[in-house]
Amino acid sequence: MVNFVMSEAPDAKLRVYVDVREKGSTVASLLERKLLVVYKRLDIGDYLVSNDVVIERKTVSDYIKSLYDGRLFDQASRMASSYSYPMIIVEGKYVSYKDRVKFYSSLASLAITYGLHILMANNSQDAAEVIYYIAKRIYSNRGQFIVIHKKPKLSGLKDWQLYIVQSLPHVGPKLAKRLLERFGSVEGIVNARLSDLAKIPGIGEKRALELYKVLHTSYSSHSEKSYRLDDFT
Numbered sequence: 164m165v166n167f168v169m170s171e172a173p174d175a176k177l178r179v180y181v182d183v184r185e186k187g188s189t190v191a192s193l194l195e196r197k198l199l200v201v202y203k204r205l206d207i208g209d210y211l212v213s214n215d216v217v218i219e220r221k222t223v224s225d226y227i228k229s230l231y232d233g234r235l236f237d238q239a240s241r242m243a244s245s246y247s248y249p250m251i252i253v254e255g256k257y258v259s260y261k262d263r264v265k266f267y268s269s270l271a272s273l274a275i276t277y278g279l280h281i282l283m284a285n286n287s288q289d290a291a292e293v294i295y296y297i298a299k300r301i302y303s304n305r306g307q308f309i310v311i312h313k314k315p316k317l318s319g320l321k322d323w324q325l326y327i328v329q330s331l332p333h334v335g336p337k338l339a340k341r342l343l344e345r346f347g348s349v350e351g352i353v354n355a356r357l358s359d360l361a362k363i364p365g366i367g368e369k370r371a372l373e374l375y376k377v378l379h380t381s382y383s384s385h386s387e388k389s390y391r392l393d394d395f396t
Contacts, residue, residue, distance in 0.1 A: 178201060180210070182208070183204050188287070189291070190220060190254075190294070193291035207238075212294070212297050216250065218250045221252070221253055227258070236277070239273050242277070244365055249277070251279050252282045331377060332370075333366070338366070341364065341365065345363060
């Protein structure tokens with residue numbers, strides 16, 4: 164368990180970008196005691212832990228509200244399209260009887276359809292603890308080889324094409340389909356001009372540049388550059 168009461172200075176090596184709308188929340192205030200919190204206006208998610216990991220935090224009541232007003236799946240889609248490891252923390256325990264079916268079926272949709280990692284927290288301290296350990300784990304893994312997750316069992320050629328394209332940075336299921344429909348094949352995406360990639364809805368110039376660099380830069384085990392979080396400094 165993280166001791167958020169200790170008066171020691173926060174660990175400046177651990178940094179989390181937090182949406183300004185979370186400022187003053189119990190979770191953000193607890194995190195300030197243990198790591199460096201940088202408040203920024205985030206377009207996607209509430210907590211940006213690394214270039215690949217974004218977290219949306221919702222209390223149970225806010226989760227139910229966003230489920231009914233349509234925000235939930237729109238947020239999930241944008242998270243999945245922009246980050247490799249989108250996560251959602253659902254904070255609280257009580258779900259009314261009339262909402263239980265929709266609550267749990269929506270969690271299944273978030274995991275299966277959008278690929279979100281779902282984390283449950285009993286309260287704000289638990290939520291802060293989860294975010295802290297995610298940041299700590301990411302920091303401890305820096306400089307190590309990237310661990311590729313186990314390859315799925317896919318039945319058809321189209322599924323493999325979508326899988327390959329989704330492995331690119333910022334590309335989720337919908338954007339992968341959009342790219343394949345526009346350029347015709349994985350090879351077509353690789354050979355696409357930078358300007359044509361930037362015209363695809365959901366990509367833009369910045370993400371197109373990163374995609375282009377991934378696809379065309381010669382591999383070297385001695386040189387690597389990170390792009391996205393530097394834009395906040």
